[in-house]
Amino acid sequence: MPLGSAPTTAAATLGCVAGHLTLDVDGILADPGVKIIVCTGAGGVGKTTTAAALALRAAEVHGRRTVVLTIDPARRLAQSLGLTELDNRPRPVKISPEAAPGGELHAMMLDMKRTFDEVVAAHTDAGRAEEIFANPFYQAMSSTFAGTQEYMAMEKLGQLRATDQWDLIVVDTPPSRSALDFLDAPARLGRFLDGRMLRILLAPARAGGRSIFQLATASFGLFSRVVQKVVGTQLLGDLSGFVEALDSMFGGFRERAEHTYRVLQDPQTRFLLVATPEADAVREACYFAKRLVDDEMPLGGLVLNRVHRTRVPALSAADSERAAAAVATAHPRAAAALRAHAALVQQVAREERMAARFTEAFPAVPVVEVPAQPTDVHDLDGLRAVGTALSPA
Amino acid sequence: MTTGPVHPEWPARLHVVTGKGGTGKTTVAAALALALAAGGYRTLLVEVEGRQGIAQLFGTDPLPYEERRIATTADGGEVRALAVDPEQALLEYLDRFYRLGRAGRVLRRVGAIDFATTIAPGLRDVLLTGKVKEATTRTEGGRRVYQAVVLDAPPAGRIGRFLNVTAETAKLAKVGPIRAQSEGVAALLRSPMTAVHLVTLLEEMPVQETADTLAELRRLGLPLGRIIVNAARAPLLTQAAATAPESAAGPESAARPEPAAGAEPAAGPEPAPPSRAELSAALSSAGLPADQAMVTGLAAEMSEYLIRERLEAALRAELAELGRPVVELPLLPEGPDRAGLETLAAALRSA
Numbered sequence: 001m002p003l004g005s006a007p008t009t010a011a012a013t014l015g016c017v018a019g020h021l022t023l024d025v026d027g028i029l030a031d032p033g034v035k036i037i038v039c040t041g042a043g044g045v046g047k048t049t050t051a052a053a054l055a056l057r058a059a060e061v062h063g064r065r066t067v068v069l070t071i072d073p074a075r076r077l078a079q080s081l082g083l084t085e086l087d088n089r090p091r092p093v094k095i096s097p098e099a100a101p102g103g104e105l106h107a108m109m110l111d112m113k114r115t116f117d118e119v120v121a122a123h124t125d126a127g128r129a130e131e132i133f134a135n136p137f138y139q140a141m142s143s144t145f146a147g148t149q150e151y152m153a154m155e156k157l158g159q160l161r162a163t164d165q166w167d168l169i170v171v172d173t174p175p176s177r178s179a180l181d182f183l184d185a186p187a188r189l190g191r192f193l194d195g196r197m198l199r200i201l202l203a204p205a206r207a208g209g210r211s212i213f214q215l216a217t218a219s220f221g222l223f224s225r226v227v228q229k230v231v232g233t234q235l236l237g238d239l240s241g242f243v244e245a246l247d248s249m250f251g252g253f254r255e256r257a258e259h260t261y262r263v264l265q266d267p268q269t270r271f272l273l274v275a276t277p278e279a280d281a282v283r284e285a286c287y288f289a290k291r292l293v294d295d296e297m298p299l300g301g302l303v304l305n306r307v308h309r310t311r312v313p314a315l316s317a318a319d320s321e322r323a324a325a326a327v328a329t330a331h332p333r334a335a336a337a338l339r340a341h342a343a344l345v346q347q348v349a350r351e352e353r354m355a356a357r358f359t360e361a362f363p364a365v366p367v368v369e370v371p372a373q374p375t376d377v378h379d380l381d382g383l384r385a386v387g388t389a390l391s392p393a
Numbered sequence: 394m395t396t397g398p399v400h401p402e403w404p405a406r407l408h409v410v411t412g413k414g415g416t417g418k419t420t421v422a423a424a425l426a427l428a429l430a431a432g433g434y435r436t437l438l439v440e441v442e443g444r445q446g447i448a449q450l451f452g453t454d455p456l457p458y459e460e461r462r463i464a465t466t467a468d469g470g471e472v473r474a475l476a477v478d479p480e481q482a483l484l485e486y487l488d489r490f491y492r493l494g495r496a497g498r499v500l501r502r503v504g505a506i507d508f509a510t511t512i513a514p515g516l517r518d519v520l521l522t523g524k525v526k527e528a529t530t531r532t533e534g535g536r537r538v539y540q541a542v543v544l545d546a547p548p549a550g551r552i553g554r555f556l557n558v559t560a561e562t563a564k565l566a567k568v569g570p571i572r573a574q575s576e577g578v579a580a581l582l583r584s585p586m587t588a589v590h591l592v593t594l595l596e597e598m599p600v601q602e603t604a605d606t607l608a609e610l611r612r613l614g615l616p617l618g619r620i621i622v623n624a625a626r627a628p629l630l631t632q633a634a635a636t637a638p639e640s641a642a643g644p645e646s647a648a649r650p651e652p653a654a655g656a657e658p659a660a661g662p663e664p665a666p667p668s669r670a671e672l673s674a675a676l677s678s679a680g681l682p683a684d685q686a687m688v689t690g691l692a693a694e695m696s697e698y699l700i701r702e703r704l705e706a707a708l709r710a711e712l713a714e715l716g717r718p719v720v721e722l723p724l725l726p727e728g729p730d731r732a733g734l735e736t737l738a739a740a741l742r743s744a
Contacts, residue, residue: 001709042415043413043415043548044413044414044415044599045415072550074598075601140515140561144673150444165509178416179729197711203485222563276415279728279729280446282417283449297425309695310690310694311690311694312687312691312694313690315681315687319681323675323676323679323681325676325679326678326679327679330675330678331667331671331674331675331678332633332636333630333633333634333665333666333668333671334667334668334671334672334674334675334676335633335675336629336630336633336667337629337630337666337672337691337695337698338633338675338679339629340630340695341691341694343626344694344698346726348727350727350728374700374701374704375597375700375704376596376597378599383396
């Protein structure tokens, strides 16, 4: 692997470099050793746009066969990629005819429920699968389980990886409560599957069909009274049915999640943190960077979106405000302009302080800043512009 | 006096604050809890997602599952805060209704709580909203304990499902105590005691999501409160246009950029950027250098700023058409520190 694109790991972070490294996005996109890019960060920071812009650039500028997996794209962004429905399959995107040779872009939106159904179908026979699909617990879990979306995003990533059809897979992570959920979903599933509760519920099946209420261990008698009292027998019946039906496929289920997790730890993957220079987004990026470094996951760097800049840094906010006040009556429009400039200068300073929270905590993690655009990105040209901004010459 | 009649402008006991991620709903929820505590009242600020956003906002240690004072107002009001944990809420619920102290611990030991809240998130949401209901309706000596409860709710994308508790649990529990519990919660959430407020920014995606979420909440029959625009900036050029003489616009105003795609020009005065000559004259008369670099730089900033201001005007117009009262909170240059929260609380009180 070329030195310049070595992922930042714990070791690299220990050798703290003073100053501020620039993230070489083009270096990552062009590196044939990089197969997966995972964009992650707090909600509302532009993860999906960043993922789409990276994928488009990889295809058009670096000639890579690229697929971008989006989770919940804004409607107009999805339309710009030609995604009109959630059909869980990569769709070709019409890229520039002048794209680098070999470049292709496909895009897809994750359909969580359908992905879950596919996993079930792959691990059991048709009759059992129907039984599982009809169970109310399966229906609730496959569409609402906190973590299902994260887990299914991992699963879909694993599927795309397994087809070996792509040079590069760019993944947008779900808008989780915490960006960490994406990494924790497989572990949570594992804990869940290993839990005593599950074994208790499975006990009747393994004990030859006796009701779970007949199984009397010291704590279990008490436990079953609680369960009967609180949840009622109908719910418990559905639950046992669901658990029994799923029991046969749990092993395969978990193995897949663990396999994908290992792929994510491999240097063929790069995590790109996405943030805006706001307190919450930077805090989330710091948590995630720490986690990736602790777990020795390949952290590529930070994309800092929506960074404001002033064209007149020499005119301070205070001077501009003072001038605005002085000319307010004679030149109201110019006064408004000076006030707007003062607000911009203050915003730039605030954003620099926010960005410093990250760069001071992770001096060895490279950063690239994307200037704020006055409007949102709605089309491929907009994505190209973001791609260019991500790769300053 | 810790409680009294509802605030005339915020007539609910339970204020649910939601919005797209990144719009600042935790900040707005905290400011609303402060605003409603003014007058010497006691309010409760609740979070349910284990994010510890309230503790971070107020710079305190992580909140336990316990109502504790987090701020006071000058006139003797207080804000208490609570981070509801589903596991704790379940244990408390079991203890309250079934007196299951020891059994609750057994449940935890066998992983039943983790299991139940994992496999059936609808049940978890009933526990969370159930705790919020309990705090909202709690009385001591015949008086309500809280003037108002403000819930820093899950983001807009999940709020419908979170609040539509009966539908979610009905799929799983057709009868029994969980069903009864969820129906009690649903009754409160659909009553005039509750108002769901949507926080947004003057940006395209949050405004779109506000419109989508309002439609969803309407469909679910949940009581709608206000649209709260966070971090709003005054439309400086529009305001200037209202006072500037016509002739001062200069020739360059004819060449101003087209409004952004989809942005309908709003009614009222058009924002007017200054001409280069006007900028130059203003800088000189204020004793600042009016060299070409300065004038060109400011003019370029203004043309970008103008696009923003027009877009924001169009988004304000879109929000106004959604049929809910809109309140704007100013951008806090120093971020949501304590003084900033006071500024927002004052803006909410007078809204």
